[in-house]
Amino acid sequence: MMKLTLAQVEHIAELAKLALTDEEKARYQEQISAILEYAERLQEVDTSSIPSTATVLPLRSVMRPDEPRDSMSRDDALANAPQVEADCFRVQAVLD
C-alpha cells in the first residue's frame, strides 16, 4: 500500500479529535504506514467464505429484567467532573 498522505493523517486525527503537532503528524504518518504495510499480509488469506468473529462468546443481546434499580448517586457521578454547575456537567456550547 502507499504511505498515508498528510491529508489522510489529518483526517484521521480529526475523526479521533486529536490535536497533533506537525512533528507528531509526520511521525505517525511513518509509523502508521509501516504498521498498515505489515498488515497487508492479511490479504494473502482467503477469507471468501469465512464469517467474521466480533466476539468469541455465544452470548448475544444479554438482557436483565426491566425493573428500576438504584443507580449511581449524583454526587458520585459529579465527583470527578472538571466543571460542575447547577448539579450538571458544565461544558462549552454544543450548538451555536
Added chain:
Amino acid sequence: MALYDLTIHESLDLMRRGELTSVELTQAVLDRIGTVDRHIQAYLALSPEWALDQARQADAQRARRARGENASLLGVPLAIKDVICVEGLPCTCGSRILEDFTPPYSATAVERLRAAGGVILGKTNTDEFAMGSSTENSAYFTTHNPWDLSRVPGGSSGGSAAAVAAGMALGALGTDTGGSVRQPASLCGVVGLKASYGRVSRYGLVAFASSLDQIGPLAHNVRDGALLLGVVAGHDLRDSTSMPVAVPDYVAALDTKNGLSGIRIGVPREYFIPGMQPQVAKAIRAAIEVMRGLGAQVREVSLPHTDYSLPVYYLLAPAEASANLARYDGVRYGLRVAERGDTMWETYRQTRGLGLGSEVKRRIMLGTYALSAGYYDAYYLKAQQVRTLIKADFDAAFREVDVIACPTAPTTAFKIGEKANDPLQMYLSDVFTLSCNLAGICGISLPCGFDGNGLPIGLQILGPAFGEEIILRAAHAYEQATEWHTRKPQISVTVEVDE
C-alpha cells in the same frame, strides 16, 4: 525466609495456625516496598494506612471466626494494576488524562478479593491504558525489572509482575489483552494467568479492547494463581460479556497423583522462530521433556495462521480502543485542558492531544483508520475474518491434544529504551501471546529457567476455552518437578540507617 517472600498459601497456613498476623505480614510487605520500590517503581499509588486497617480487620475476623468459607484470602496483601478500579484510590491507567480521577466504585474482581479477605496495598504501574509490552509507555515512570534494574519488567502489567517478583505483594491482579499478564510474568519470573474470555468479570476494568481484555492473577506459584482465579472468576450480572459458567475449585484440580499421564501436549511448530533467543527455545524444549518425563504424551501440532495474529491484533485491538477511548473528552472526568478553543470540539482535540501519550494516540489513529469509511472492509472486517481462522486453528489442535506448550515471549527482558523507538519491534514481543486473546482461550506463563544473564524464561501453557483446570494441572505438575519458582531476584538495596 522474609515474611514478604511467603507464598499466599504459606502465609494463610501460618495465619490459620496463629503464628502470623495479617498486620505483621502487611507491615513486612509495606517495609519491603519502602526499601526497594525506589529502585523498581512498581507502585503508582500506595495506601499504607488503609492496608493496615484492612489487615487489622482481617485479624479481628479471624479471631472471631467471623468469616465463613469465603475467607480464602483472609489477610493476604495484594496489589492491583492501575487500570482496575478500586473505590477511593486513584485510577490513572498510567495516563495524564486520568491523573486526578478517583473511581466511585470498585471492580467486581476487587470486590471479590476484598470479600475473601484480601488486603489491597495499592495500584501498580502500567503502560498507558494497558497499551504496551514494557511498562515504558506509562506517563509517569518506567518500572524496572527486579532481576536487572536496567531492564524492563515487560508489560503492560509490569508493575504487578515486578511487585510480586520483588516481594512487594504476595499476589496481584493484572490485565491481559494481547499478553499483558503472561509476558511480564515471563520476564519477571512469576506465574501469570489469563483465563478464558468471559471467565472473569470486566466490570470496573477500564476498557481497552472489549472483545479481548481479561483480568488475570500474578503470583509466586501455580497454586496461588489458582486460588486467586477462583476468587475473582464467575458470572457477573454487571458484565454482559461474562459467561454464566460455574467456577470449579481450581486449587483442588491441581492435585493429582498421576503426574501428567494421560495428558497430551501439543508443541506448535510455528512458535519456534528464527528471531527468538536460542536460550529461550532451549529452555522451553527442556521443559517439554520434563513434562514428557512426568507421563505426558508430546506431539507436534500446527497452528497455521499464527503469523497473522500480529496484524490481526494490531487492527482489531486499536479499532476497539479507538471506540473505548472516545470517552476521554474532559466532560465527565479526567483532564480538561483549560478552554483554549472557541468550540467544544477544539477543547476535545487539545485535551486528548495533550492528555494522551504517543502509543495511545498511535493506536487510536490506527484503529480509527481501520474503521473508517472506505477502509473498514479491507482492514477491520478482514482482520475479524482471519480471527475466525486463528480460533479455528486452536479448536482443531485441541481435538488432538489437551494443552499446548510453547514459549511465552521470544526473548528474556530487554533493556529499558531498547525497543522504545520502533513500535513494530515492540509489538513482536507479544507474538506468542496474542493468538490466545484472539481465540478467547486460556493461557498461563510460569518460570522454566534463566538465561546466561540470569534473566527469567517463561513457559506458556495454553488450553481450550474454560479449560483452566487442565492448564493449571499441567503447569502445577511441571512446576513441582522443578525449582525455578523458588528463585528470588537479588535487588541491590542501599541500607537505610536510622538516625
